Amino acid sequence: MNLTIFPWMIAVPLGASPLVYLAGRLFRPSWVRGLALFALLLSWIPFVLIFTGQGMQLSFNVETIGLQADGISLLLAAVTLALGTVVVLFSGPYMAGEVGEEKYYAMLLAMIGFMIGLGCAKDLFNFWMWFEAMAVSSYLLVAFYREVPASLEAGVKYLVQSAVGSVFVLLGIALVLGNTGSLDMDEIRSATGTLPQSGLALAGAFFVIGFGVKVALVPLHTWLPDAHSQAPSGISAMLSGVVIEAGLIAMLRALSTLGILSVSWGMLFLGFGTLNMLFGNLMALQQTQVKRMLAYSSLSHIGYMLLGIGFALSDGQQAGAQGAAFHLFNHMLMKGLAFLAAGAFMFALFHQNQVQRSLEVKDLAGAARKYPLAALTFSIALLALGGLPPLAGFMSKWQIFVAGFQSGNGWLMGLVIFAALNSVLSLAYYAPVVNMMYRQKMGDAIEQGKSIPLAMNISLVLLALSIVVIGLWPSLMNWLTEPAGQAILSAFGQ
Amino acid sequence: MTLDPLNAVLIGVILLLAVGFYGLLITRNLIKIVLVLQILVKAVVIALVLAGKASGQPGLGQSIAATVIVADTIVAVVALALAVQVRIRFGTLDLSKISSLRG
Amino acid sequence: MTAILVSLVIGIPWIGALILWRTSDEAPRLQHTLAVAFSIAAGLSSLALLPYATSNTVIDIPMGSVFGNLTFTPDGLAVTLTIIACVIGSLAVIFSVDYMKGEAQLSRYYAFVLLFIGAMAGLVLSGSILFMFFFWEITALCSYALISFYNDDPKAVAGGIKALIITQVGGVGLLAGALITYATLGSYQISDLINNTESMPANLLGLIAFGFLLAAAAKSAQFPFHTWLPDAMEAPTPISALIHAATMVNAGVYLLARFYPAFVHVPGWALSVTIVGLISALITAFMALTATDLKRALAYSTVSQLGYMVYAIGVGGFFASQFHLLSHAVFKALLFLAAGAVIHAAGTRDMRRMGALGRQMPFVRNVFILGALALMGLPILNGFWSKELILEMGLTHGPLWAYVGMLLVAGMTAFYTLRMTWLVFFGKAREALHVHETGIAMKISLGLLAIGTFTTWLLAGPFSHMLQQTLVFHSVTELTTLELVEEILFTPATYGALAVVTLGLGIFWLGRKQAAVGKEARFDILSRESFGFEWLNRQVTSLTLQAGSALQKTQTGKLNWNVMGILGALLAVLAFLLWSA
Known part of the structure; x- marks a missing residue:
């Protein structure tokens, strides 16, 4: 069999x-959901076929545009499709009757497609194109x-800072x-061995900063609390649950092509991870708005991911x-659920009563x-974010x-202790929210x-169930995370 | 001592970048911010052409430079559209007055 | 069979918790009935586990990648603590039927109580340090939820979050220990750790040992983490009984007891454990001397008694510590529940407002006195035998200064316990409180616990036999109850200790007229401030918050500043690359 089915994940x-968009414009807006x-x-069909089909071709070329799927691409695709599907389900009632509903779905679908494409790009410039299109x-979104000043303000800051990142x-x-x-x-990877490293190191620094804006490394994060709290809740979920992670994956891809300084990048990630955890938690502790608090907590969770990657790159730890x-x-599951639950409350408490304010x-x-169900699922999301078992x-x-x-x-052990203490600190702002609801x-x-x-409610329950099941059976996701972990390590030549 | 043309272009790129970043740091008017972003992108476009030339792949450099121009136009359009909305809702384009989200 | 029983002991309360969570608060009778049924079923299955106690691992499920195996080993130690958790837990549930009558949100209450009981059983039965930590964290969550059960009351909310944060900070020690174990041995099994202590690098083993001591001190509210337990008194009283006797605080002592064979040769560890126990016992006994809140006084006494157990482990008295844990669980549950009956009836926790309540509630008075005598360590109640055993171990195996300190604590215990009893039940009625005798469910729990206070010391023989049979790593000398009685009765130290206790009682008796007229206030500031540790807690909290609000200033909302951040980060990254190259 020589079928190339994975590009359909992007094409569909x-x-x-x-x-x-056209269906919404020409026919009835309610069809779009x-x-x-x-x-x-x-x-989902091509995605499932990749994992069930044997000997499926995982690269695809049209002229100069090439796509290739590996563990990292599939992780990104899984995350994007999973949360995308739930968010679209959730947005049905949430966005019903909003002006420009068809644009919302059209943009959301496009963003999902671009993100999966980003994971599969094999050419550095095409890669940037996917990234920019996603942005x-x-x-x-x-x-x-656009009639709300705060969300315009957030959009402007997000755009300008991302554009600066894109320049880098x-x-x-x-x-x-x-x-x-x-x-x-x-080709770059095989060529870099013989080249002077200073230019490539500078390029690496530019990649770290450029993609770092999207990943919200502290101190490049200043747009994130605004954008994540002001977007429609479904989009907040996508931004926090997938887009910043897509940025992280993009950064890893770009850096790995340079083929140099893996250990330095690892140490750099450890540094940024530490900063992100501490900064995100201390800032989240001060927040009174639910969505802004969740946005800051995303900073700290990016910190944990950076820590893991840092351990992998600086010390070759596959784990x-x-x-x-x-x-x-x-x-993706936890923060997606948290933002959607916050959105469900905003919908029921404010939107339905024609009130426009933050939660x-x-x-x-x-x-x-x-709202027993929404409160329970929100609590599950928050406690899972705080790192409590069995979640x-x-x-x-x-x-x-x-x-x-x-x-x-x-030193690395000390960092783990620091991260664990940060988890405790994060409980100081998650737990009171749970307490408040009960x-x-x-x-x-x-x-x-x-x-x-x-x-x-269905979308909340789907995510909450996944969180509990994965918590009780952690090796359930190995099929996805193991190839992704290996792909990261081998991309950096570890 | 004569200046190598490639180096001259490189200096031009660096100057443009410097102007762009300086502008981003001091400009408060949203329209000017969009203009400054354009300066930065133009610097990058030149840098791409230069990179193609320097590495003996001028065609590749020029083609992606052209693509960047197109892609960036879209960003500029979106930015200007937001600027229009900002002017309508806030009644000003002064960014120092558009900072309700803090802390 | 054993595997089934183990799954039942954890599964029954957890399934019960799920079901109760779904019950409607409109049907309190159903909720009470279900909760009692599930807790009794859990208690019975824990008792049924007793004859099956074994050193073998009965459940072993590989969890894949870095999560090791989920194993359960129901040895004598684990089974004993499971029974304490489930049986005393079920008595607290029965007590709740009266105590929580008419309260709102019973589904949340009972669901967390049952989850708590199941998690405690899981914690002690677990053979894997990772899953021990897993259950450890769940107990922390449950204690948080239950301490701040009355969450419209800011004091309850503050007490809950304090307990959560402090025990979690200590939990990091357990986490580090589990991770070191896995990183060096490739396994989380407790038996693997104890088997391989010889081959482990000494510094890593030392880290595990002191990490676990940290975790245990936080969980058992020992010095310097003792500040959370008194504030946890905002919980409904059955929860205090549950936390103090059945579940939460036992976990710390259990942890030390379980890993004693692994760490005993770590330099300084045993001495540190002794000192932690001694200091905790001393300072909290001092705090209990002047406490005016009935539940806080009991809470201080818990920390003090836990100090005895920790001290016992430090001096090598593994059996004595676990024996005292058993006795303490029974008499402290009795004292708390009796106190709960008083508080429920009187509507206050302030002992200065009580007095002479014994005439109106004779049953509660009688059982409370029984519990108090056990707490003082007077014969022939269970607290006497276990405390004397600890003191004897301390005298023969531990440093003399520590023994003298613990003896002093015994005298102070007698003093404050008598003071407590006197202020509540005897003397003059200082306020006209309209109290009434307790309901039937309360009486059942109190009666059973009172019988236990009289009799559990008779189990010393079978208990030591079971521990000796099923514990592979601990050296427990099997002795019959009769031998224990002889040993204690024919040791001169026993009479010395009794003399100190009598001295404590005498001092109070002579000064009883002075009690409750407010002279305590002079010393009270020391105890309310926990000898300065409350100040420390406040400093840590306010520093954290100050750091947060200082950082908030960096989020200016100004775009120019944000771009500055980007350029600054670029410079930092370049500087780092230059440095690392």
Whole structure:
């Protein structure tokens, strides 16, 4: 068999995007939800076939555009499709009747397609194209509520900072091109051994900064709390659960092509990881808005992933790379669920009552009495983020921690202890939210809240169940995380 | 001492970048920010052409430079569209006044 | 069979928790019935496990990649603690039927109680350090949820989060120990760790040993982490009984007891354990002397008694410590539940407002006195035998200064226990509190525990036999109950200790008129501040928050500044690359 089926993962959402837009414009806006969901379900077929089919071709070329799927691409595809599907399901009632609903779905589908494409690009410049396309579609989604000043402000900052990042990525590409005369990742990798390293090191620095803006490395993160808290909740979930991770994967891909300084990059990641964890947690501790708090907690979770990758690159720990991949997947589930649950509350408490404001922690007082399911799933998400067993976040953090200790290096072990203390610190802001929801006295906002629609509840339950099941059976995701971890290590020649 | 043309272009690129970043640090007007971003991107475009030339792949450098111009136009359009909305909602383009999200 | 029983002991309460979570708060009778049924079923299955105690691993499930195997080993130590958790837990549940009558959100209450019991059983039965930590964290979560059960009350919320954070900080020690074990041995099995202590690098083994001591101290509220337990008194009283007697705080002592054979040769470890136990016992006994809140006084006494157990492990009295754990679980549950009955009836926890309540609630008074006598360590109640055994071990195997300290604690214990009993049940009625005798469910729990206080010391023989038979690594000398009685009765040290206890009682008796008139206030500031540790806690909290608000200033919302961050980071990365090249 010589079938190339994986590009369909990219083609289906990208092709569906304009169709959904047209369907919304020409026919009925209410069709778009079903159509978008159908398109995403269709994209699962090639994904499943990759894993069931034997000897499936995993590279594809049209003229100079090449695509190639490896462990990292499949991880990104899985994460994107999984959360994308749930978010589209969730958005059905959430976005119903909004002006520009068809644009929302069209952009979301396009973003999903671009992200999967990003994971599969094998040429550095095409790679940038996917990245930029993903970024543009996300700018539009962040500033979707264009009548709300705060969300415009967030969109503007996000756009300008990402554009600066993009300039750095292009500078890095120019340096690589100038030094090697090629843009194909494999060719660059084989060529770099004989070249002077200073130019490539500079290119690497540009890649770290350029993609780092998207990954929200501290101190490049300043756009993130704004953008993630102001976007429509489904988009917040996608941004926190997938887009910043896509940035991380993009950064790893770009750096790995340089084929030099792996250990230095590893140490750099450890440094940024430490900074991200501490900064994200301390800032989240100060927040009173639910979504802004969640946004800051994304910083700290990126820190854990960076830590895992740092252990892998600086010390060759496979458990680190695999743990980072596992945490990336789990973070998609946990943060996706947290943002969607926050969105469900915003929908029931505010949107349904024609109120336009942000969700404060104290608005949730007594939520469990009226919305037991949403409160329970939100609690599961928060406690999983805080790393409590038997939930998924505990297991992936543990895997990263194992990598640190297996190195036998005192500094790395110290970093693990630091990360564990950070997890404890994070409980200081997750736990009060849970506590608030289970109060006996209901707050005004809850009292006046309307009901949460079934489609939203289904999406919350799907994610919450996955978190519990993976927490109880952590090796369940090995089929995905193990190849991804190996791919990261081998890309860096470890 | 004569200046190698490639180096001259490189110096031009660095100057453009310097102008661009300096602009980003001091400019408060959103439209000017978009202009400054364009300066940065133009610097990059030249850098790409230069890189292609320097590595003996001028065709490759020029083709991706052209693609960057196209892609960046889209970004500029989106940025300007946001700027229009900002002007409508905030009544100003002064970024120092558009900073409600902090802390 | 054993495997089935082990799964039942953990599974029954957890399934019960799930079911109770789903019950409606509109049907409290159903909730009470279900909770009692599930907890009794768990208690019975834990008792059924007793004859099957074995040193073998009965359940062994590979978890894949770096998660080792999920194993359960129901040896004598594990089974004993499981029974304490499940049986005393079920008595607390029965007590709750009366105590929590008419309270809202019973589904949340009972679900967490059952989850707590199951998690504690899992913790002690687990043969893998990773899964021990797994259950350890779940107990932390449950204690948090239950301490702040009355979460409209800010004090309860603060107490809960304090317990969570402090025990979690200590838990990092357990986490580090588990990770070191896996990194060096490739396994999380407790038996592998104890078997391979010789071949492990000494510094790593030392890290594990002190990491575990840290974790145990935090969980058992020992010095310097003792500040969370008194604040946990905001919980409903059955929860205090559960935390103090059945579940939470025993975990720390269990951890030290379980790993004693592995760490005993680590230089300084045993001495550190002794000192931690001694200091905890001393300072909290001092705090209990002047406490005016009935539950806080009991809470201090718990820390103090746990100090005895920790001290016993430090001086090598493994059996004595576990024997005292058993006695303490029974009489402290009795004291807490009796105190709960008083508080429930009187509507206050302030002992200065009570007095002469014994006439109105004779049953509660009688059982409370029984528990108090056991706490003082007077014959022939269970606390006497176990405490004397610890003191004897301390005298013969430990340093003399520590023994003198513990003897002093025994005297102080007698003093504050008598003071507590006196203030609540005897003397003059300082306020006209309208109290009533307790309900039937409360009486059942109290009665059973009172019988236990009289009799559990008779189990010393079978208990030591079981430990000797099923523990591979601990050296337990098997002795019959009769031998124990002889040993204690014919040791002169026993009479010395009794003399100190009598001295403590006498001092209070002479000064009883002074009690409860407010002279304590002069010393009270010391105990309310936990000898400065409350100040330390506040400093840590406020420093963290200050750091947060200082960082908040970096999020200016100004785009120019944000771009500055990007360029600054670029310079930092370049500098790093230059440095590393």
